[in-house]
Amino acid sequence: MTPLDMLREHPFLTGLPPEWLPRLTGYARPVAWHPGHRLFRAGQPAERFWLVRGGEVALDFPVPGRGDVGIEMIGPGGVLGWSWLFPPYRWQFGAVAVRRTTTVEFTAAGVRRLMDSDDALGRQLTTRFMSVVVDRLQASRGRLLDLYGYPTSSAS
Numbered sequence: 001m002t003p004l005d006m007l008r009e010h011p012f013l014t015g016l017p018p019e020w021l022p023r024l025t026g027y028a029r030p031v032a033w034h035p036g037h038r039l040f041r042a043g044q045p046a047e048r049f050w051l052v053r054g055g056e057v058a059l060d061f062p063v064p065g066r067g068d069v070g071i072e073m074i075g076p077g078g079v080l081g082w083s084w085l086f087p088p089y090r091w092q093f094g095a096v097a098v099r100r101t102t103t104v105e106f107t108a109a110g111v112r113r114l115m116d117s118d119d120a121l122g123r124q125l126t127t128r129f130m131s132v133v134v135d136r137l138q139a140s141r142g143r144l145l146d147l148y149g150y151p152t153s154s155a156s
Helices: 003-009 020-025 108-117 119-147
Strands: 028-033 038-040 048-054 057-063 067-074 094-097 101-107
Touching (some): 003 028, 003 101, 048 108, 108 119
Antiparallel strands (some): 048 101, 057 067
16 A cells, blocks of 8 residues: 555545645555654654554653653554644654554654645644644643543533
């Protein structure tokens, strides 16, 4: 399967004009990780992002006195990484492969240049990534409430 085929099949890119996908493939390549492989840690430079095709990646963040605390699992059809989109381009979370994971990896600087050169593409990708940001922040909020013993929902 070619990188273009992989992009055509990924839910995150569903509905994009077909002529945009070949432009994105110039910054994409297939990548696989084995269980236990740490992709990045919070605070490190964010230079890539991934569309998950298979497997599972755990997102975590450091909590003083508790170490890395898991907040969310990203599986097939998911997106890994949004910190590359916003200066200072540093990871807000960490990530480690839980199972053998296959992805399409993108070079962030190239995709940012592409987005800067095409306002419509830039708006569309930014909107899609903002949805990922909101999901991640909600997951981290819920995990922190759970971690510190606060109820995450009210009883009816």
